Amino acid sequence: xxxxxxxxxxxxxxxxxxxxxxxxxxxxxxxxxxxxxxxxxxxxxxxxxxxxxxxxxxxxxxxxxxxxxxxxxxxxxxxxxxxxxxxxxxxxxxxxxxxxxxxxxxxxxxxxxxxxxxxxxxxxxxxxxxxxxxxxxxxxxxxxxxxxxxxxxxxxxxxxxxxxxxxxxxxxxxxxxxxxxxxxxxxxxxxxxxxxxxxxxxxxxxxxxxx
Numbered sequence: 001x002x003x004x005x006x007x008x009x010x011x012x013x014x015x016x017x018x019x020x021x022x023x024x025x026x027x028x029x030x031x032x033x034x035x036x037x038x039x040x041x042x043x044x045x046x047x048x049x050x051x052x053x054x055x056x057x058x059x060x061x062x063x064x065x066x067x068x069x070x071x072x073x074x075x076x077x078x079x080x081x082x083x084x085x086x087x088x089x090x091x092x093x094x095x096x097x098x099x100x101x102x103x104x105x106x107x108x109x110x111x112x113x114x115x116x117x118x119x120x121x122x123x124x125x126x127x128x129x130x131x132x133x134x135x136x137x138x139x140x141x142x143x144x145x146x147x148x149x150x151x152x153x154x155x156x157x158x159x160x161x162x163x164x165x166x167x168x169x170x171x172x173x174x175x176x177x178x179x180x181x182x183x184x185x186x187x188x189x190x191x192x193x194x195x196x197x198x199x200x201x202x203x204x205x206x207x208x209x210x211x
Contacts, residue, residue, distance in 0.1 A: 005056040006030065012056075012063050012094075019093060020064070021165040024071035024172055030059070043087070045070040057091050064090035067168050075177035080135045081126035082181060085144020086164075092145060107149045110142055111211040118142065122207040127178045143201070150197045155189045163188050178202070 009030065017023050029047045032054075041058055042049045043065030050058070068086035092103040101109075114121040118138040126144040129135050152160040167184060182202070186194055200208040 005054055005059050006032075008056060009059070009063075012060055015094065015097075016063060016067065016090070019090070019161065019164070020067045021168040024067060024168070028063070028066070030054075030062075043069055043083075057094070060094045061087045061091050071173055072168055072171040073175050075175045075180070077132060077135050078129060079127075079177045080129070081140045081144035081147070082176065082178065084136075084141045085126060085148055088141045088145040089148045092149070103149055103152070107146055108211065110146065111207075114142065115207070125201075125203045125205060127202045147197065147201045150201050151185060151194070154192050154194060154197060159189060 009028070013023055013028055025046050027046055031044075031047050031049045033049060033051050041051065041054065041062050043062045045066070048059075048062035048065065050062070054062070064087040065083060068090075069083035072082070074080055074082055089103070092101075092106045094100075095106065096102045110117075110121070121138050121142060123137070124130050124134065124139050126139050126147060129137065129140060134140075151163070155163060163185065166188060167181070170184065171180070182194070182198060200210075
């Protein structure tokens with residue numbers, strides 16, 4: 001039941017600290033509005049706002065925004081995938097570590113069937129939304145998460161965890177854009193070639209040829 005998810009708030013915050021680094025603020029919590037008061041959740045700093053009691057996945061997503069969006073804030077709205085891609089990938093990681101599908105299985109399902117569930121999944125690359133009206137479209141969320149999974153595949157699980165924790169520490173309570181992130185990744189893993197990740201998944205048009 002959705003109400004039971006709220007009881008997991010301390011557990012999710014502790015998991016977030018283990019995964020992303022120290023919680024970036026002095027307090028946490030949630031605000032639950034009446035059903036129908038809003039059609040969306042909002043990752044407000046300290047206390048995300050929900051239109052009714054959230055399920056666990058949505059709670060994980062919005063709490064992840066405390067690190068990605070509320071602490072490490074995008075330089076411009078064009079860099080929204082750094083918020084939403086990370087928050088979406090947080091959902092994948094939570095599922096993977098709590099008895100659900102692995103991140104790889106989620107990635108594969110999106111690659112194989114994403115166009116059926118989200119017809120606009122491949123309509124633009126996550127780092128290049130075509131306009132302000134599209135910064136909350138599915139490529140920014142799910143394809144942004146796919147970029148992060150490709151980075152994880154490239155560097156390995158431990159290095160990926162270290163990379164993410166380093167990113168949140170480096171830009172804690174600051175602004176960052178896509179170039180900051182790609183440069184940081186390349187400096188963190190200088191022996192790896194990220195060209196295919198940036199070319200095909202971050203900036204590439206359409207569905208990449210290979211998963």
